[in-house]
Amino acid sequence: MLGKEKRLNLSSRRRKECRTTLISIVFQQLLTMFSIMFFGFLLIRSNVINSEGTRQISTILSLFVMPATMITSFNADFDAKRLKLLLWATLAAFLTISIRAAIAHVLLKKEDRIDKYATIFPNAGFVGIPLVLATVGYEGVFFMSGYIMANNITQWTYGQYLISGDKKAMTLRQTILNPGMIGAAIGLCIYISRLPVPEFLWKSVDSLAALNTPLAMIILGSYIANSNFSELLAFPKAYWTTFLRLIVTALISIGIIYLLPIDDYMVEIVLTIASCAPAATNTAILGRLFGGDYEYGARLVVLTTLLSLFTIPIIVQFAQVLFG
Secondary structure, X not given: OOOOOOOOOOOXXXXXXXXXXXXXXXXXXXXXXXXXXXXXXXXHHOOOOOHHHHHHHHHHHHHHHHHHHHHHXXXXXXXXXXXXXXXXXXXXXXXXXXXXXXXXXXXXXXXOHHHHHHHHOEOHHHHHHHHXXXXXXXXXXXXXHHHHHHXXXXXXXXXXXXXXXXXXXXXHHHHHOOHHHHHHHHHHHHHHHOOOOOHHHHHHHHHHHOOHHHHHHHHHHHHHHOOOHHHXXXXXXXXXXXXHHHHHHHHHXXXXXXXXXXXXXXXXXXXXXXXXXXXXXXXXXXXXXXXXXXXXXXXXXXXXXXXXXXXXXXXXXXXXXXHO
């Protein structure tokens, strides 16, 4: 019911702040992220870094920084209720991804493989995590880790099949060895086992995790710098796909989250942020690996990322009214 009371796992003061200023925080964080993106854009356009440098930064981000962010989110006292909510967040992620896949199958043509991928899979890591950190902190990333695990599993199985058209492309090995999965697994093991970790190790991991937002935004800025804007605007189909990714599937995902018995405001907002993020960067990366239209995939990533500055606050505002 719309009037049901939600329990936000924060102090009363923080809960009130989150509900009254959430949109302001989201919008300010988006402006911060886009400012760093612009810095990344300038680094590429001024030849301070080249494509090889961008690839190396992306490798550092994927292999070390993002897993560190996931591990840091599990640095908390064990709570069975929080673990149950994490399971609900993971289940909700699988469910919303499945519904988005059905929508993409119905509303996009069979040959629109890249468009389907962009519609189904949001950039929960590069965009979702910085926004969650800004709005609800590392406790939110704890629940976001469940979404990212589901996202990774489906991206590296069904997503590979979707782009390649070959069922043999679906492999659990790449899923299990994905850095995000490994980071979440390590964090979860520490959390459940209550394994004591030396303070200096946590501080080291925290320091790595702090690099997540700037490095992710520099990478996205490099995508924008390498895009041909005249070509970016020359594909009418891209606008339809962008509308599906940022508006249609985001709203439907919120509806699904609302119907689930999660009953936790923070988790619902975290899932909303993940669901309304722009197209995953793997839209371009897997396109290159498996014979899809890599350049078109990169354009979709850029277009959805740029327009998400306007759509994410609107979607989050709607969710705040629905869940608040």
